[in-house]
Amino acid sequence: MPEREPSLEMISIEEKNESIGHSDSDPSQLESSEPVLKVCNVHRSFETGGKAIHVLKGIDLEVHAEQLVMLKGRSGSGKTTLLNMLGGLDQPTSGEIYFNGRPLHDSGDGSRTKLRRQDIGFIFQAYALMPLLSAWENVELSLRMANVPRSEWKERVAYCLDMVGLTKRAKHRPFELSGGEQQRVAIAKAIAHRPKLLLADEPTAELDSKMGAQVMAVFRNMIATEQVTICMTTHDPTILEVADHVHEMVDGKFIT
């Protein structure tokens, strides 16, 4: 099978709208359903050196199924802090966060860890690949962690590597891959266990514009084929047009 080279041209606005309404429904219908993420008046402060830093100052947000939502804003505005909380890596000082109706703000470590392994995929800037494992083995690892039956691994790993256009690089270890290729392995790894929600912190930050466009095309394709919901942060104005919704954060609050 030839390798796919995803490109931004693959995702015209019309295709984008079709992919949002993948399950025979239009986007407005999807928006009226229960959100995948519901964030209500979230605040987060950190104590450092006996001083409290108020980082998030009352965030309200809804992210609906099969949407691509982007958080933009200056460095230090609080995007990563919020993303960590959306994935249950951290909890708010006050306020509520629901993931498919389940209260993340008030769940214990154990249940949040289980939820993360099964229902959430993460793509963070430092690609989080295991350096001694091949691309194939890295993707396989997330299936193992999510307790996916071993009999399903081969087909799923092959599918995910094909989706990011890396079938021919399956045996390469991270140091034998370019930055963009490593990022695409990280994407394959993050979606392998079929998460309902994918969280990505600056997934295109280390990439040139062509490669960044390819990653966004992969995201759009994943929404259409895997019914995943994506929430990501970015500094890159050139990719914002691919989003269904953009929220701008300034000093711990949304201004749009």
Ligand SMILES: Nc1ncnc2c1ncn2[C@@H]1O[C@H](COP(=O)(O)OP(=O)(O)OP(=O)(O)O)[C@@H](O)[C@H]1O
């Ligand atoms: N664990 C922590 N302890 C103390 N301060 C923190 C902690 N985590 C984040 N901060 C502070 O919160 C502010 C927001 O950080 P955050 O990483 O969320 O910003 P960001 O918008 O994602 O920035 P960037 O675009 O540079 O990644 C920063 O001033 C940071 O120093």
